[in-house]
Structure formats: structure tokens, C-alpha cells
Amino acid sequence: GAVVSxxxxxxICKSGTxxxxxxxxxxxxATTMFWYRQFPKxxxxxxxxxxxxxxxxxxxxxxxxxxxxxxxSLTLSTLTVTSAHPEDSSFYICSARDRNVWAEAFFGQGxxxxxx
Amino acid sequence: xxxxxxxPSMDCAEGRAANLPCNHSTISGNEYVYWYRQxxxxxxxxxxxxxxNNETNEMASLIIxxxxxxxxxxxxxxxxxxxxxxxxxxxxxxxxxxxxxxGGTRVLVKP
Numbered sequence: 001g002a003v004v005s006x007x008x009x010x011x012i013c014k015s016g017t018x019x020x021x022x023x024x025x026x027x028x029x030a031t032t033m034f035w036y037r038q039f040p041k042x043x044x045x046x047x048x049x050x051x052x053x054x055x056x057x058x059x060x061x062x063x064x065x066x067x068x069x070x071x072x073s074l075t076l077s078t079l080t081v082t083s084a085h086p087e088d089s090s091f092y093i094c095s096a097r098d099r100n101v102w103a104e105a106f107f108g109q110g111x112x113x114x115x116x
Numbered sequence: 117x118x119x120x121x122x123x124p125s126m127d128c129a130e131g132r133a134a135n136l137p138c139n140h141s142t143i144s145g146n147e148y149v150y151w152y153r154q155x156x157x158x159x160x161x162x163x164x165x166x167x168x169n170n171e172t173n174e175m176a177s178l179i180i181x182x183x184x185x186x187x188x189x190x191x192x193x194x195x196x197x198x199x200x201x202x203x204x205x206x207x208x209x210x211x212x213x214x215x216x217x218x219g220g221t222r223v224l225v226k227p
Contacts (some may be wrong), residue, residue, distance in 0.1 A: 107159030
């Protein structure tokens with residue numbers, strides 16, 4: 001199947017700093033990418049949907065100024081957690097889908113963010 | 117997207133078939149049934165999807181009832197590596213359409 005690469009896999013940062021997570025589709029062009037957050041023993045919660053070249057659409061309750069999403073190319077989307085706080089510690093997962101409407105979504109391996 | 121209901125957990129024996137049920141009684145005619153699984157600390161992995169016909173691939177089989185209100189994912193010969201959370205999702209097949217995850221079923225394959 002198609003490969004979605006997410007980097008870094010783990011990151012520890014200090015409170016108040018910003019962290020950028022990259023999501024790349026390696027062998028297909030992803031017109032749409034999705035960002036999820038997952039807390040321990042909980043399901044994935046969709047944060048936002050990003051379409052290449054346009055602004056991301058955020059789910060209700062997700063602060064767009066805190067979670068900056070950029071989808072500047074068909075193979076790369078980034079999520080920046082700005083002014084991170086310990087409560088932002090979580091597992092962040094990206095997903096990408098080919099422009100083909102029949103294609104299933106593929107997921108990155110996730111990024112474990114710990115804010116200390 | 118219509119909601120799904122899955123049992124929170126189930127155990128199965130290694131080497132035996134694992135049958136994972138999912139209810140989606142409010143599914144619409146244009147919504148597909150998708151199954152993903154998530155092994156601990158990894159991103160979800162696509163397994164299979166279908167509309168109304170039964171489907172089979174190298175990983176699993178998907179059985180959808182005639183009224184489409186429920187489905188069953190079958191892992192024919194469960195291995196220890198199949199231990200994961202399995203998510204049943206229904207969605208319209210449209211470009212950019214998001215996947216909404218419910219609670220899933222935590223499957224533990226035991227030796």
C-alpha cells in the first residue's frame with residue numbers, strides 16, 4: 001500500500017516552545033491530508049482537514065491559532081503546535097488520501113509529543 | 117457520517133478465526149463500510165472496505181448483511197500480531213471526505 005511518512009516519531013519540548021510535525025506522502029499525491037490527536041486509551045480525534053493550496057478546516061473546539069497547518073505541496077503537510085503546554089502532550093497522527101475518490105486513506109506512524 | 121457500534125473488547129485464540137461485529141443501523145445507501153486497525157503506538161492501518169457485497173483480501177474478509185445495518189470483519193487465522201484496536205467506520209466515498217473514528221474493539225489474541 002501507499003506510504004505516509006511522519007516525522008519526528010517522538011519529540012520532547014519545553015513549555016512555551018513550538019513544535020513542527022511533518023507528514024509526507026511518499027508515492028502518491030495527497031490532495032487532502034488529515035490531522036488527528038489521540039490521548040492514552042482513547043480513539044483518534046480529528047483536528048483538521050487540509051487541502052493542498054488552501055486553508056485548513058478545523059473541527060469544532062480545535063484552536064486554529066495554536067495548531068497551525070500548512071499544506072503547501074501535494075506531498076507535504078505540516079502541523080505546528082505553538083506555545084506548547086503539558087496538556088498538548090499527545091499522540092498526533094496524520095493521514096493522506098490520493099486525489100482519486102476511490103482511494104482509501106493511509107496513515108503516518110504517529111508522533112508522540114511530550115511537553116515538559 | 118453514520119455512527120457505528122462495536123463491542124469494546126474481545127479475546128480470541130491464536131490460529132482461530134476472529135469475528136468482529138459492527139452495527140451501523142443508520143447507514144445511508146451511499147456510505148461504505150471501512151475497517152482499520154491500530155496496533156499499539158502506531159498509526160491506523162487500512163484493512164478492507166465494502167458497500168454491499170462481501171469482500172475478501174489478503175488480510176481479512178468483510179461480510180455485510182443484506183440490509184447493510186451490520187457487518188462482520190473476519191480474520192481467518194488470528195496471530196499474536198493481530199492484537200490491536202479494530203475500528204469500523206462508515207463514510208461516503210467522496211474526495212476529501214474525512215474518517216471519523218469511534219471507540220473500536222480492542223482485540224487480544226491469546227496463545
